[in-house]
Amino acid sequence: xxxxxxxxxxxxxxxxxxxxxxxxxxxxxxxxxxxxxxxxxxxxxxxxxxxxxxxxxxxxxxxxxxxxxxxxxxxxxxxxxxxxxxxxxxxxxxxxxxxxxxxxxxxxxxxxxxxxxxxxxxxxxxxxxxxxxxxxxxxxxxxxxxxxxxxxxxxxxxxxxxxxxxxxxxxxxxxxxxxxxxxxxxxxxxxxxxxxxxxxx
Amino acid sequence: xxxxxxxxxxxxxxxxxxxxxxxxxxxxxxxxxxxxxxxxxxxxxxxxxxxxxxxxxxxxxxxxxxxxxxxxxxxxxxxxxxxxxxxxxxxxxxxxxxxxxxxxxxxxxxxxxxxxxxxxxxxxxxxxxxxxxxxxxxxxxxxxxxxxxxxxxxxxxxxxxxxxxxxxxxxxxxxxxxxxxxxxxxxxxxxxxxxxxxxxxxxxxxxxxxxx
Numbered sequence: 001x002x003x004x005x006x007x008x009x010x011x012x013x014x015x016x017x018x019x020x021x022x023x024x025x026x027x028x029x030x031x032x033x034x035x036x037x038x039x040x041x042x043x044x045x046x047x048x049x050x051x052x053x054x055x056x057x058x059x060x061x062x063x064x065x066x067x068x069x070x071x072x073x074x075x076x077x078x079x080x081x082x083x084x085x086x087x088x089x090x091x092x093x094x095x096x097x098x099x100x101x102x103x104x105x106x107x108x109x110x111x112x113x114x115x116x117x118x119x120x121x122x123x124x125x126x127x128x129x130x131x132x133x134x135x136x137x138x139x140x141x142x143x144x145x146x147x148x149x150x151x152x153x154x155x156x157x158x159x160x161x162x163x164x165x166x167x168x169x170x171x172x173x174x175x176x177x178x179x180x181x182x183x184x185x186x187x188x189x190x191x192x193x194x195x196x197x198x199x200x201x
Numbered sequence: 202x203x204x205x206x207x208x209x210x211x212x213x214x215x216x217x218x219x220x221x222x223x224x225x226x227x228x229x230x231x232x233x234x235x236x237x238x239x240x241x242x243x244x245x246x247x248x249x250x251x252x253x254x255x256x257x258x259x260x261x262x263x264x265x266x267x268x269x270x271x272x273x274x275x276x277x278x279x280x281x282x283x284x285x286x287x288x289x290x291x292x293x294x295x296x297x298x299x300x301x302x303x304x305x306x307x308x309x310x311x312x313x314x315x316x317x318x319x320x321x322x323x324x325x326x327x328x329x330x331x332x333x334x335x336x337x338x339x340x341x342x343x344x345x346x347x348x349x350x351x352x353x354x355x356x357x358x359x360x361x362x363x364x365x366x367x368x369x370x371x372x373x374x375x376x377x378x379x380x381x382x383x384x385x386x387x388x389x390x391x392x393x394x395x396x397x398x399x400x401x402x403x404x405x406x407x408x409x410x411x412x413x
Contacts, residue, residue, distance in 0.1 A: 035271070042267050047259030054260060064262060068270050075274050086244070089251035097219035097250060101226065111320045112285060113223055114230030114296050118244060139248050157211070158218045158250050159257075164211070179211050186210035193245070 022088030023081075030078035038075060045092050046071050052096055053103070055159035066103060070096050086118045087136055094118055142192035150185035157182055206367040207239060208232060208348075217246035223320035224327045224392040225348055227296065228368075231390050232350040234294035235366035290329075293352065297390060302329070311336040317390065325394040332356070332387050337380040347371045347393055354387030356380060 022044070028037035049067035054060065073095050081091055098115040143151070153167060160166040168178045208216075208229055215221040216229045233240040263269075287298040303316035311333030319327040332338065334354075349369040356363050356379040363369055363379075371377060381387040 038271075039267060042270070045254075046262050046266060048254055048257045050260040050262060051257040052254055055257070060260070063260065064266065067262060068266055068273075072270050072273055075270070086247065087251065089255045090248045091251070093251040093254045094247045096254070097217070097247070100219045101223065111318065112299050113320060114226045116217070116243060116247060118247060135245075136248065139245070139252070143249065143252060154214075154249065155253055157214050157220070158253050161220065179209075182211040182214060183209070186214060189249070190242075 023083040026074070026078050026081045026088055026091070027083070029075060030081060041074065041088075042071055045074070045089075049092070049096055052159065053100070056100065056161040058103075062103075066096075066099065070099055073099070080119055082119050091118060138193060142189055145192055146185060146188060149181065150188060153178070153181045153185050204361070206361065206363060206369060207236070208368045209370060212348075212370065213239065213243060214246060217243045218250065222322035222325055222392075224322050224325045224394075227300075227317070227319045227327050228348045228350050228390055228392045230296035231294040231352070232366065232368045234296055235350070235352075292388075293390075300327075305331075311386075312338065323394075325392060328391050328393060330389045330391050332379075332381045332389075334381050334384055334386060337378055347391060349389050349391045352388045352390060354381060354383035354385050356387050356389075357382045 022041065025034075025037040025041050028034035029041070046067045049070050050060075050063045053063035053066040058066065070092070074092060077095070081088075086094070094116050098113070101113045101115075146154070152171075156167045156170065160170075164175055164178055164182075167173070167182075168175045171178070173181070207213075212221065212225075212229065216226055216233075221229060233243060285299050288300060288302050290298070290302065297317060301318040303318065305313045305315045307313055312331070314328050314330045317327040317329060329352075330349075347370075349363070349371070351363050351365050351367045353365060355365070358369075358377045358379050361369075362382070
């Protein structure tokens with residue numbers, strides 16, 4: 001009897017949610033301060049945010065604080081989330097990116113740092129929801145077509161603190177080679193995204 | 202001579218990743234405010250960062266991590282962001298308006314500069330540089346990296362023309378002598394690392410007086 005009733009309730013599935021499910025979780029936090037939704041976001045993203053800062057050379061303790069602070073920002077700024085502009089992982093990455101500048105800065109004065117704002121006004125288009133979803137699929141397809149070398153160089157560029165010299169050291173390559181490899185990866189990504197766009201039109 | 206000058210791919214990527222030094226990030230942010238298509242690209246790179254973040258090997262947090270975040274969410278209502286007053290130069294790109302500006306300093310005929318009180322990184326800092334029409338800066342190389350974004354007017358180097366929104370990267374190996382070619386003064390925002398090394402006998406003579 002109890003089991004039957006539980007089938008009728010919304011069940012918290014143990015399955016890892018797909019990308020747009022995370023979008024819904026942030027929206028649930030925004031709309032009704034949904035703690036369960038936040039707990040699920042936390043389970044998924046906080047350990048990755050901790051890993052993110054450890055990759056930049058931070059201690060486990062500092063990375064833990066960073067992950068908690070970033071997730072607190074997710075809770076507080078959930079109202080600003082707009083899935084037509086960016087999906088959950090993108091939005092949370094940008095929170096981490098803006099915070100990272102702050103954590104790793106050397107200048108002690110608390111002057112504002114340039115932040116990336118994903119929700120700034122753009123010319124509104126009627127089908128932005130479709131566009132954001134299409135863009136995500138397009139980006140996924142494009143990234144899948146980068147070579148392992150190119151993905152590796154992007155990953156290092158995103159996560160290392162001192163990217164170019166660190167990448168050079170890690171991959172045992174001259175600095176110039178690293179820069180040209182990054183450049184090639186970026187140009188390939190641009191080309192792939194443009195092609196996909198052209199193909200869809 | 203013409204053509205659009207954008208930051209290099211690796212500098213845009215470093216900005217997107219948040220690994221650029223703060224003074225350099227300020228000049229790139231000013232450039233992006235003037236070049237929406239590059240800003241759109243930086244937003245696309247945020248999605249790349251999001252995918253890479255999602256693929257990271259998770260690191261376990263403390264048992265009570267979530268409870269601690271929830272406790273903080275309840276107790277303090279949020280960081281009260283002191284809204285910094287905008288500075289007096291209404292023509293500046295938005296990212297620069299939030300910083301206080303130092304007084305103008307005379308650097309030579311038709312040349313002046315003022316500090317942008319943005320975060321520094323060691324010796325690297327942000328300045329506004331204004332050079333009058335037809336004026337040339339003394340021929341110089343750089344102690345370190347110099348990033349420039351044109352805000353008004355235009356200047357030309359030996360090889361290229363730089364107009365509003367254009368971005369120039371120069372390092373210790375570049376010897377150049379920009380000349381203002383616009384009818385109005387040329388205003389630039391510059392991230393400057395180290396002192397400018399002036400070239401030639403006149404430069405050497407002026408070096409002690411020019412402190413950027």
